[in-house]
Amino acid sequence: MTVRINPSILAADFVDFANELTRIPTADLVHVDVMDNHFVPNLTFGLPMVERLQQVSELPLDVHLMLEDADRWAPGYAETGAYSVTFHAEAAADPVAVARRLREIGARAGIALKPGTAVDPYLDLLPEFDQVLVMTVEPGFGGQSFMDSVMPKLERLRAAREAAGLDVWLQVDGGISEKTIGIAAEAGADTFVAGSSVFGTDDPVAAIATLRAAAQAHTHAH
Ligand SMILES: O=C(CO)[C@@H](O)[C@H](O)COP(=O)(O)O
Numbered sequence: 001m002t003v004r005i006n007p008s009i010l011a012a013d014f015v016d017f018a019n020e021l022t023r024i025p026t027a028d029l030v031h032v033d034v035m036d037n038h039f040v041p042n043l044t045f046g047l048p049m050v051e052r053l054q055q056v057s058e059l060p061l062d063v064h065l066m067l068e069d070a071d072r073w074a075p076g077y078a079e080t081g082a083y084s085v086t087f088h089a090e091a092a093a094d095p096v097a098v099a100r101r102l103r104e105i106g107a108r109a110g111i112a113l114k115p116g117t118a119v120d121p122y123l124d125l126l127p128e129f130d131q132v133l134v135m136t137v138e139p140g141f142g143g144q145s146f147m148d149s150v151m152p153k154l155e156r157l158r159a160a161r162e163a164a165g166l167d168v169w170l171q172v173d174g175g176i177s178e179k180t181i182g183i184a185a186e187a188g189a190d191t192f193v194a195g196s197s198v199f200g201t202d203d204p205v206a207a208i209a210t211l212r213a214a215a216q217a218h219t220h221a222h
């Protein structure tokens with residue numbers, strides 16, 4: 001199974017994103033955390049920054065929206081040409097309608113679940129999504145500790161994906177490091193967001209290689 005490593009620019013230098021992107025040539029996608037100071041108690045950037053990143057990035061953008069009223073705002077991010085747009089289940093009135101709109105515009109549609117949000121109501125909706133993001137920290141900040149208590153959600157998602165014969169990516173985000181990535185891979189994740197453990201090092205290329213190897217060593221063959 002393919003392992004994807006998506007470095008999060010939340011841990012990069014905010015006034016030097018163009019240069020920071022050149023430090024991760026071996027990444028699969030660039031994870032872009034949009035925070036609105038309402039859905040989460042932190043503020044990053046919005047549409048103009050994502051539009052600009054889309055223009056300068058050679059890697060596809062994996063946009064993670066941590067904002068209220070995803071129904072209203074998510075489609076605009078897909079219109080930037082972002083490869084994937086993931087919105088929070090807790091912030092959408094009609095997640096299926098949002099996902100359909102994102103796909104119509106041409107983006108992959110992702111749904112994200114906070115650690116306390118149950119996965120079961122979403123299992124039947126898997127065909128509507130290209131990616132499910134299981135948060136392994138409370139959204140809002142980088143550098144927090146990985147919560148292995150959410151691993152059963154990944155196991156449920158993996159089983160549901162297999163039962164339905166779907167190719168939905170299972171993404172984890174928060175506290176992913178050389179030490180924790182294997183736990184998430186074991187539980188079924190195939191797409192790994194890593195902020196501090198990539199941009200917080202002197203050698204992001206080496207960090208990506210280490211993470212990739214650790215994930216692959218714990219990935220099930222199927
Ligand atoms: O969405 C978020 C935080 O809300 C993440 O994408 C963080 O950027 C992950 O940072 P690390 O935990 O890897 O430092």
Ligand SMILES: [Fe+2]
Pocket residue numbers: 008031032033064173193
């Ligand atoms: Fe994120």
